[in-house]
Amino acid sequence: xxxxxxxxxxxxxxxxxxxxxxxxxxxxxxRRTWLAMPxxxxxxxxxxxxVLTLIGSPRTTFNGTYRVDNFALLFKVFFxxxxxxxxxxxxxxxREGRWYQGEYYYLLLTSFLGCVLMPSSRDLLMLFISLELVxxxxxxxxxxxxxxxxxxxxxxxxFLIGVLSSAVMLYxxxxxxxxxxxxxxxxIGAALSGxxxxxxxxxxxxxxxxxxxxxxxxxxxxxxxxxAPDTYEGAxxxxxxxxxxxxxxxxxxxxxxxxxxxxxxxxxFWTPIFAALSIATxxxxxxxxxxxxxxxxxxxxxxxxxxxxxxLPFALVSADRVVNHDAFAAATTxxxxxxxxxxxxxxxxxxLSRESSGLLISDFAGLMRxxxxxxxxxxxxxxxxxxxxxxxxxxxxxxxxxxxxxxxGLGTALAVVMLVNSVASLYYYLLVPRQMVFVEPxxxxxxxxxxxxxxxxxxxxxxxLAIGVYPQLFYHFPPLSTLVxx
Amino acid sequence: MIRLPLVLFxxxxxxxxxxxxxxxxxxxxxxxxxxxxxxxxxNVNLIAFSQALHDLTGQAFALFVIxxxxxxxxxxxxxxxxxxxxxxxxxxxxxxxxxx
Numbered sequence: 067x068x069x070x071x072x073x074x075x076x077x078x079x080x081x082x083x084x085x086x087x088x089x090x091x092x093x094x095x096x097r098r099t100w101l102a103m104p105x106x107x108x109x110x111x112x113x114x115x116x117v118l119t120l121i122g123s124p125r126t127t128f129n130g131t132y133r134v135d136n137f138a139l140l141f142k143v144f145f146x147x148x149x150x151x152x153x154x155x156x157x158x159x160x161r162e163g164r165w166y167q168g169e170y171y172y173l174l175l176t177s178f179l180g181c182v183l184m185p186s187s188r189d190l191l192m193l194f195i196s197l198e199l200v201x202x203x204x205x206x207x208x209x210x211x212x213x214x215x216x217x218x219x220x221x222x223x224x225f226l227i228g229v230l231s232s233a234v235m236l237y238x239x240x241x242x243x244x245x246x247x248x249x250x251x252x253x254i255g256a257a258l259s260g261x262x263x264x265x266x267x268x269x270x271x272x273x274x275x276x277x278x279x280x281x282x283x284x285x286x287x288x289x290x291x292x293x294a295p296d297t298y299e300g301a302x303x304x305x306x307x308x309x310x311x312x313x314x315x316x317x318x319x320x321x322x323x324x325x326x327x328x329x330x331x332x333x334x335f336w337t338p339i340f341a342a343l344s345i346a347t348x349x350x351x352x353x354x355x356x357x358x359x360x361x362x363x364x365x366x367x368x369x370x371x372x373x374x375x376x377x378l379p380f381a382l383v384s385a386d387r388v389v390n391h392d393a394f395a396a397a398t399t400x401x402x403x404x405x406x407x408x409x410x411x412x413x414x415x416x417x418l419s420r421e422s423s424g425l426l427i428s429d430f431a432g433l434m435r436x437x438x439x440x441x442x443x444x445x446x447x448x449x450x451x452x453x454x455x456x457x458x459x460x461x462x463x464x465x466x467x468x469x470x471x472x473x474x475g476l477g478t479a480l481a482v483v484m485l486v487n488s489v490a491s492l493y494y495y496l497l498v499p500r501q502m503v504f505v506e507p508x509x510x511x512x513x514x515x516x517x518x519x520x521x522x523x524x525x526x527x528x529x530x531l532a533i534g535v536y537p538q539l540f541y542h543f544p545p546l547s548t549l550v551x552x
Numbered sequence: 553m554i555r556l557p558l559v560l561f562x563x564x565x566x567x568x569x570x571x572x573x574x575x576x577x578x579x580x581x582x583x584x585x586x587x588x589x590x591x592x593x594x595n596v597n598l599i600a601f602s603q604a605l606h607d608l609t610g611q612a613f614a615l616f617v618i619x620x621x622x623x624x625x626x627x628x629x630x631x632x633x634x635x636x637x638x639x640x641x642x643x644x645x646x647x648x649x650x651x652x
Contacts, residue, residue, distance in 0.1 A: 191609075191613050191616060194616070194617075195620070198620050198623075198624075205628075206631075209634060212634060213638065215638050215649060216649050216650060218631065218634050218635045218638055218639075218647075219635070219648075219649055222580065222631050222632070222635055222644070222647060223647075223650075225631055226574075226580075226583060226644070229624050229628065230574055232624075233570070233590035233591050236617060237567055237590065237593065237594050237597070240594045240598045240601065240610075240613075241597065243601055243609070243610055243613070244601035247605045247607060248607075248609070249609050249613065295650075296650040300650055
C-alpha cells in the first residue's frame, strides 16, 4: 500500500503544529505562554495553504478509506477558517484568565485535526476515529476553568453524553459491518442497494437507527439536545463558540456522508425519522429559546433550532437524483452560513464577557451607543439568524425551503413548519437588538473590546452581508454533488 | 464452535445492561463503567461478525475501539476527580448548577 502524502499534507502540517505547541509550552517562560497562539495560527495558515494546493482532481489514499474531493476540500477550508477565528478570539480571553494557555491551544488544535479528517473519512473506522478526535479534547476544554464548578459540570455532562452517544453509534456500526461485511462507505452503499434477506434487512434498519441516534447527540437534535445549553453556558465562551460551530458542523459532515453515500438505498426507512427529528428539533429549540434570559443559553437553543433546519434536507432524500442534489446543496450551504452567523454572535459575546460575568441579555442594554460597531455586528447576526433579507441567513433558509417545496408532498409540509418556526424565532432574535437600541445603559463608558475580537466581528458582518447581497457567490464553488451518485 | 446468533444475543444483553447502568446509576464512576460495558458489547459484536465473515476488518476495528475507550476513561476520570475536588461529591444528581 502506498500513501499519497500530498493528500494528507494539511493533516500532517496540523499534527506537526500540535506537537510543536505541546513541546514549546514546556520551554516558554510562564509569562509568555500566550506565544502558543501565534505558533498555532501559523500552523493553521500553513495547513490552509496546503489544502488550497489540493484543489483539482480527487485523490484517494489509505486503501480507499480516505478521499479528498470537492466536498472534503470545501469543509476543510471551512474548518481551518473557523480555527483561525477561534484562535484569534481566544487570545485575550485566555491570557487575561491565566488558564493553561499551552494546553488549551494544543487541545483545540487536536479537536480541529479531527474536524479536518472528518469530511475525507469514507470508512466507518476512519469516521469513528475522526469523531472521537473532535469530541475527546472538547470534553477537556469545556471543563477548562478548573476551579469553576459550573465549568466542571459542563465538562462532565458533555463527556457522559458524548461517550454514551459514541457507544450507541458504535453498536450500530458493528451491526452494519455484520450485515454488509465491509466498513467502507461506498461498499456499504453498494451492498445495501442490492436485495437483503428479511433478517438482514431488519438488522440494517436497526443499525441505521443506532447510528442516527448517535449522530443526533453530536448535532444536538431533540430529544438528545439537553446537554448543549448546559455545556455552552459552563464552558469558556471561545470553547462554546467552537462547540456550536466546528464541532456541530463536523457532526453534520459525517452525517451527510453516511446518509448520502452509505445508507441512501434505505431512504424509505430513514427519511420519516429525519422528518420527525427535524420538526421536533426546530419547534422545541425555538419554544425554549423564547424564555431565555442568558445570551449563551439563547444562542445554544438557537443553535438547536437551527440544527432542525439543517436536518430538514435529509428528510427530502428520494430516488430522484435532482431532488437529492438540491437537498445536499441546501444542507451544506445552511451549515456553512449558520457557522459564520453563530461564530460572529459568539465573538460579540466574548467582547462583552470582559465586563459581565453573568452574560444576561439585559447586559446588552445601550450597546449600540457604547460600541456602535459591535452593536451593528450583533444586530446583523441576529437578523441573519432569524432569516431576514438582505443577509446570508435568508439565502440559507431560502435554499432549504425551495428544496422542500420542489420535493412536494412531505417536503411541502416540512417547509411550512419551517416557515412558521422562522417567524416565531423572530421574537427572541430581535430581543437582543431591542436591548441594544432602546434600553438605556447603566454607564455611558465605551465597551473596551480587544482589536482582534472587533476585527473578527467586523469581518463576519461583512461576510454575512456579502452573501446576502450577492448569493451567486455559491455558484462559483465547484459542484459538490460528487457524493450524490446516480 | 458457538453459533453466531447466541453471541449476538449475549452482546445485546451486555449492551442493554450498560444502557440500564447509565440510566439508573447515580455514581459517576459506575456510569463510566456502564459505558465500558456498552463498548465491550460492541467489541463482542465486531469479533463475532469478523469470525463469521472470515474478514479481519472487524478485529482491527475492535482494537481501535479498545484504544479509544481507554483514552476516554482517562479523560472521564480526570473530570470526575476535578469535580470531587471542587464539590466533594461524584453523585451526578448533585451536579446540577446549570438548568434550563
